[in-house]
Amino acid sequence: MWFFKKFHYYYTNIDDSLLGKNIFHEIYIFIDYLFNFLIQGSSLTNYFIYSFYSLRNAEKRKYVTWRRQRWIYRQCNDPDYIHKLRDKNLINEIFGDYLMRDWLLPDEKTFEQFAQFVADNPVFIAKPALGTEGAGVKKFDVSAADEAALQAIYEELQGKQYLLERYIKQHPQIHCLHPQSVNTIRLTTIRNRDGVNILTAALRMGRADSVVDNYTTGGIVASVDLATGIVSSRGVDKMHHEFIVHPDTNEAIIGRQIPKWEEVKAFVKKLGEVVPQVRYTGWDIAITEDGPVLLEGNYQGNFHVQQHPDHTGKFKLFKETIKRI
Template structure:
């Protein structure tokens, strides 16, 4: 991607679009939150947030999450932001192939060899097959084909089902078409939160020859079916060796020195099988090479990494300076790999 690709024309389009959609009340709330957290004057924060959004492509929530209020100009420039990430996705992820990542059924079919678990699609007249699958598994996870941030994901136990025809009909009516075996995660992940399958987000770019790992984040749940923030989850960034760089945090001003349920110290976390994870990402990144920029969600099991999903709109996971003490982000790695 050339410098022009993320240059003035792109910034102008972003500024115009953002101005049309701006929620003044939301901006003020974020500014007040930031000013209170860092001892700043709210009007100055508002002006800075608007300037950063309009001229430096910094999302309002990015500004809050990555503590832009306390960073220097040089430090801010090291942070990847959602608007810039979205432009990379639009440029490098071929629209003709995006449906393979947007539709969870299509994704499972495309990446079936890398899921390493049983799955099925709920169909009319398939109550008997559904019952057999569910009773064999004991517990299942169902997914609506299109959803994000953990929406449309549910968990059911065979022992709780009394009418299989009604259960089958309910899944069809609610659009829960995809049924999967529950992943058995590695003991090192279960030690932090055994009730949720804790995924590792690996953001990567495939340049046609080499897969570049741009950032890694470890997500932790709170016992719910998903580890997303909408279910109370949080994350910590990992270094190149798979070790947590500090405590966990989320976008709601919650900081977790230890996991609230298990008491595990988040900064002590080490992702097991890190070399296998990197090799696995390189392998799956080559399956659909037309989708080059992806946020891969992976779970490490006792037998190695397995694939949960791939997000062609990769999103952004970044370091939070006030929590970790680290005042730089991952944008230089993105620039080196992608060339903008």
């Protein structure tokens, strides 16, 4: 039942005049989706995000769909090592030199150790160590909290496998887009015999009061030109709304220069060498005035972020890079 509800939600809410017509057209689109699942390996989300209902088969074959992304993961990532990029606690241990911030697991610490952490880092983020897509992330500001309030927060976080991190102070050119969230650059890499290859880059931005910038939870994403670091597409959300300026802050999206771009690319290439058995990774990079810092790595980095903003399928790009593994 949930599947049909999800299909109906996309059909009636995607911002596209080709959808949302009547029940007979919805049935036709559902049948078309089933054919696309069989032929293209398209998930339901792929089908609507990439507008497969309006594309010719030759165009659809260019996209990394659900089935094709599974092939990419199998070709690139050793299943015995992917846990190193699944557990955020392990990520922080392995990539500690690239975090540039304090972090703590409250489940493993006493209240006194927690109190010292928040004294040093009064604004911090709490996120589930095994969470995905920004689910369960909370932001705390305890600069005015007394001991009783701190005790209550400590107890609230106990037993839930939360990871605490100092809140990142972003570069002003990125912060201004949406001050409530840390707005990251998602860069996707594959390591082959040529070294670490950066294949795509996208700017991710939060919306409204959200403290996360995740596309799947309503955020906005825009493509970034790899050569220049300039945002090269309009912003888009998963419901196909497009933005030239950020709707909450009126800050320009397209044409924006990502600061410290050459540093960012060099930084990500170093990250791609740390766990050589995991060749494909989507890196979430925050940019501060001192340079790039790692937020986290994703061994199953989302392809919607890479293909939706510029409406360009990238399966050939990934296949050609994988050939040289």
